[in-house]
Amino acid sequence: MKTKILQVLRQNRDTYVSGQELCEKFGVSRTAVWKAIKQLKESGYEITAVQNRGYRLISVPDILSQSEVASQLHTKWLGREVCYFEEIDSTNMAAKRIAEESDRADWHGCVVVAEKQTAGRGRRGRGWSSPPGTGLFFSILLKPGIAPGNASMLTLVKGMATVKGISEVTGLKPQIKWPNDVVLNGRKIVGILTEMSAQIDYVNHIVIGTGINVSQTEFPEEIAKTATSLKLELEAEGRNVPLSRAQILGAVLQYFEQYYETFLKTEDLSVLMEEYNSMLVNRGKMVRVLDPLGEYEGTALGINDRGELLVEREDGICQVSSGEVSVRGIYGYV
Numbered sequence: 001m002k003t004k005i006l007q008v009l010r011q012n013r014d015t016y017v018s019g020q021e022l023c024e025k026f027g028v029s030r031t032a033v034w035k036a037i038k039q040l041k042e043s044g045y046e047i048t049a050v051q052n053r054g055y056r057l058i059s060v061p062d063i064l065s066q067s068e069v070a071s072q073l074h075t076k077w078l079g080r081e082v083c084y085f086e087e088i089d090s091t092n093m094a095a096k097r098i099a100e101e102s103d104r105a106d107w108h109g110c111v112v113v114a115e116k117q118t119a120g121r122g123r124r125g126r127g128w129s130s131p132p133g134t135g136l137f138f139s140i141l142l143k144p145g146i147a148p149g150n151a152s153m154l155t156l157v158k159g160m161a162t163v164k165g166i167s168e169v170t171g172l173k174p175q176i177k178w179p180n181d182v183v184l185n186g187r188k189i190v191g192i193l194t195e196m197s198a199q200i201d202y203v204n205h206i207v208i209g210t211g212i213n214v215s216q217t218e219f220p221e222e223i224a225k226t227a228t229s230l231k232l233e234l235e236a237e238g239r240n241v242p243l244s245r246a247q248i249l250g251a252v253l254q255y256f257e258q259y260y261e262t263f264l265k266t267e268d269l270s271v272l273m274e275e276y277n278s279m280l281v282n283r284g285k286m287v288r289v290l291d292p293l294g295e296y297e298g299t300a301l302g303i304n305d306r307g308e309l310l311v312e313r314e315d316g317i318c319q320v321s322s323g324e325v326s327v328r329g330i331y332g333y334v
Helices: 004-010 019-026 030-042 064-071 091-101 154-170 230-236 247-267 273-279
Strands: 046-050 054-059 082-088 110-117 133-143 175-177 181-184 187-198 203-213 286-290 296-303 309-313 314-318 327-331
Touching: 004 019, 004 030, 004 064, 019 030, 019 054, 030 046, 064 247, 064 314, 082 091, 091 133, 091 187, 091 203, 133 187, 133 247, 133 296, 154 175, 154 181, 154 187, 154 203, 154 230, 154 247, 154 273, 175 273, 181 286, 203 247, 230 296, 296 314
Parallel strands: 082 110
Antiparallel strands: 046 054, 110 133, 133 203, 175 181, 181 187, 187 203, 286 296, 286 327, 296 309, 309 314
16 A cells, blocks of 8 residues: 555655545545555655645655555566565575575566675675665566576676666766676676576576665775765766665666566577667777686677677687676776
8 A cells, every 4th residue: 555655646746646536546545545644754755744635745765665666666577576675695595585485477577675685795706795775785586488598698688777777867877897797987886696596498597686886985995996886976976966776776677677578589689789789888998808718808899699798809709708707907997
């Protein structure tokens, strides 16, 4: 009920919505509406009530409650199930537990969100700083009928959606650092971790975790020189605007749903490749490929339809797979 009322109030921010209208719309009593409004106020929503006019939403707190997240969704199927935790080991671990403990097909598209992670992880087992109230930590659970060998491309699909969602909400212009980071002005704001459970020819489930630095102003010493946040980048542009993590999440999920459906038509990036390359910060730059078989340098040309990074060397063009190597810029993080 809270979610439904919140959605209506959000859609009518410039006017009042009468209590009677809410009663008739949802088939509940005035008391039920009043209780839902009271609960929203207690959660930090500023809602005015005027006799004979109704209720009006004045301001929204930056919270990630289930009601707030659900009220920000504009998707067809993604996020129809939202699991919110005040504190969790990691959203990826939670999503995998959900997948392993239930055979329900409708868990496909479930979104797990946490205010705080105690064991947040990045790629190759690295830790991910997850302080409460500042970051956006969430995972998407998918059960797609795709070949296991095509699953890694979903990391790139998620990167595209994250860039588009952040740009739409904030006006900032982030870029993708292949294969699983999003950066702003040469510093990391997003990390993406994709994990899969599969048999030889069948995907049991895929979990795509994302951490976005939203309002952080300080970072642990080991990443202080390479990390930034949306808040810091907005302030650097002279814009001190409030940020809603739930709004950013809603925008990212909306774009992911669109890109994911496009990906499924071909199970590759042939349709998305040109747009992806336009977002790629590595493109046209010298990079160092950290291959276990031997490091080498070259110019990043962009990705191919399999999501591999094409790196031009003196002896030809190499196709770099994200599962095998890491890529670093010659003169810095990107």
